[in-house]
Amino acid sequence: MDIFSRYAPFIQEFIYLNKWDELRGIQVAAAEVIFDTDDNLLLSSGTASGKTEAAFLPVLTMLHESPAKSVGVLYISPLKALINDQFKRLELLLLDAHIPVTRWHGDASQTKKHALMKNPEGILQITPESLESLITGKRGACLNMFCDLRFVIIDEVHHFMRDARGIQLLCVLERLQKLTGVVPRRIGLSATLGDVSLAQNWLNTGTFRKSAAPITDEGKKRVRLHIERFVNYADERDFVERDGSGNIISANDIGDIGNREHFEYLFKKTLDKKTILFTNSREETEFIMANLREIAAKNKSPDVYRVHHGNVSALLRESAEDEMKSDDEKIVTGATVTLELGIDIGSLDQAVQVGAPISVASFAQRLGRCGRRGQIPQLLFTFVESLKINSDDVIGPINWEFLRIIAIIELYLRDQWIEPIYPRRHAYNLLYHQTMSHLKSNGELSPAALAEAMLTLGSFSKIPQDDYKALLSHLLEIHQLERTERGGIIIGREGEKSINSHKFLSVFEAPEYLLVKDENRTIGTVDKVYPVGTRFALAGMTWETIDVNAKSKVIFVKRVPGISLVDWDVDFEADIHTVLMQKQRSVLESDDIYLYLSDRCRERLAEIRYIARNSGILQNLVTQISAKRFAIFPWVGTRQLRTLHYALSHRKIKNKLPWITCPYLEVQLSPSSGADELNAAIGDILRSPPSMYDLPLPENAQVRGKYNEFIPQFLLRKQFIEDYLDFEGLN
Secondary structure (H helix, E strand, O other): OOHHHHOOHHHHHHHHHOOOOOOOHHHHHHHHHHHHOOOEEEEEOOOOOOHHHHHHHHHHHHHHHOOOOOOOEEEEOOOHHHHHHHHHHHHHHOOOOOOOEEEEOOOOOHHHHHHHHHOOOOEEEEOHHHHHHHHHHOHHHHHHHOOOOOEEEEOOHHHHHHOHHHHHHHHHHHHHHHHHOOOOEEEEEEOOOOOHHHHHHHHHOOOOOOEEOOOOOOOOOOOEEEEEEEEEEOOOOOOEEEOOOOOEEEEOOOOOHHHHHHHHHHHHHHOOOOEEEEOOOHHHHHHHHHHHHHHHHHOOOOOOEEEEOOOEOHHHHHHHHHHHHOOOOOOEEEEOHHHOOOOOOOOOOEEEEEOOOOOHHHHHHHHOOOOOOOOOOEEEEEEEEEEOOOOOOOOOOOOHHHHHHHHHHHHHHHOOOOOOOOOOOOOHHHHHHHHHHHHHHHOOEOHHHHHHHHHOOHHHOOOOHHHHHHHHHHHHHOOOEEEOOOOOEEEOHHHHHHHOOOOOOOOOOOOOOEEEEEOOEEEEEEOOOOOOOOEEEEOOEEEEEEEEEOOOOEEEEEEEOOOOOOOOOOOOOOOOOHHHHHHHHHHHHOOOOOOOEOHHHHHHHHHHHHHHHHHOOOOOOEEEOOOOEEEEOOOOOHHHHHHHHHHHHHOOOOEEOOOOOOOOEEEEOOOOOHHHHHHHHHHHHHHOOOOHHHOOOOOOOOOOOOOHHHOOHHHHHHHHHHHHOOOHHHO
């Protein structure tokens, strides 16, 4: 029997009404796994390839044929917006199926939540935080709600794997399994996975099942790419300061020629085209969109410019999403990572990327936003660089960001490679969070029972018992926990403050934000007070502060003309993979002509290749770049380069990583013996690496994370060493 015939009648009707010519390969493969095995299932394929339907159609068929005695399907998403989007799609599909769909997040109906607890059935759509809240605060209800749970569908698996919320999610799912005694099958959906086996292991955590990951031939997609370059020349007109990757540090004069040409070019290229314009920071998004709006006003063109990032109010973001779904609206939306995920925004004419994406995975996500519904994906890259007439060193004129753009394109489109996502094995801050959550849910437990509950969770299986014992002792000392007269452990007086905070459920860091309001309309949030009379940018518009309510943390504003700047105090983090670093080297070594480069880009690449080949960085591990400065080019990833940095410091050789995505280390030494000394030292390190625990790490060396304040420093140091340093990758 073919797969279509095995679907429930209401699904067959849905397919007829939507005029599907045939089922896609991934839909057939997924149905075979779901219908004919008891395995978990990982579906990894491009955006708009039909993954959601591939998962839901057979699952709903099974639920229709054999109704569950409780909630039958748990759909978990990283975003409320994705839940709302999927809710609309499922409602249409299930109109005649009598399978209810319930949303469960902060903005969802309380009435419907209470109704589901009384009569649990159908599909529940939820975020990790809301699921944590359920199992922590409503254990009894969870027993009833999930006693016959059949499937857990996890959307955007790659996002969870990279994020602390992924560990939280896996822990909560395992705790739910232990509570109910039910081990539902898991289905993971993702558009961008580099190493599928790592994702399968992640998905299987705590289920003791195998995971199927069917590979379907999607065929080679045609892609239209173009890269264009603009230049600010470092003379008296240039007041733009940039880092080594070409990123703007400060811009005191917005009238310099390269920026002006760039904005005009973007205006023309996005005119009457539905576009997402991606940047790597909220500040840059705000600045570019404000300039495009200004140019449109001068040209008497309509204001079609919107801004979509985490600090723009949900109402404005949803309004932009709705406008983009309309085929008639030619909206241009500036965005950061918020539109990388799979929110349905209809068909786009193109996507634009300003500067280099930080990773191949990010590029794949952004490319996947266009080319839906039969269109050829069209992506335009632009970048602006400042050129100095006299550089401080021989490799100073090399634009590494430009090289990264080319390397990312080649790795994804030609080599079909995406960064693998490695698990975090020593997330002590998440271990603290789950310990507190488990105690809140269960009450007093013996130390042995608590250790058994926590260390048997798959995400913490690599943490030794001695480490957990040390963590518990520390938490007792700082009164996060307390011992009872019976020797058990309960939440302490300081711990009560933590778990009773409305912020406890979330495991990601979020700054203290102030609400920005225009009368009663919320515009978004900022992380600093802009005094009365100060102008700043938000949601692509300029605002002037007219009042500040410090107690309520609200800034009242009025809209004013002109362009202004805004900044958020968030440190930029990036780990460049070794494969991406080595691809940049191969771009420099090769004579390949990339057809997607503009004439100006081709000329610039020729200059950069000439400089690189004549500097010696392609042939030598150590290269002298100025009178007393040397560059070490091992062509390895950020983690490996960071490890070498500490290893050299261990040998009393001062060195630095000039900027966060830099491909080399810089050292100042005597020119007469510098290269020989460095080569000898690196050779010794590679032959006989020092213990990573002897490396001269900063006192506060730690992986950034919420709840680090409750973790002993030696454990944070261990996490940094074990999860963020890598000697093996240096060889």
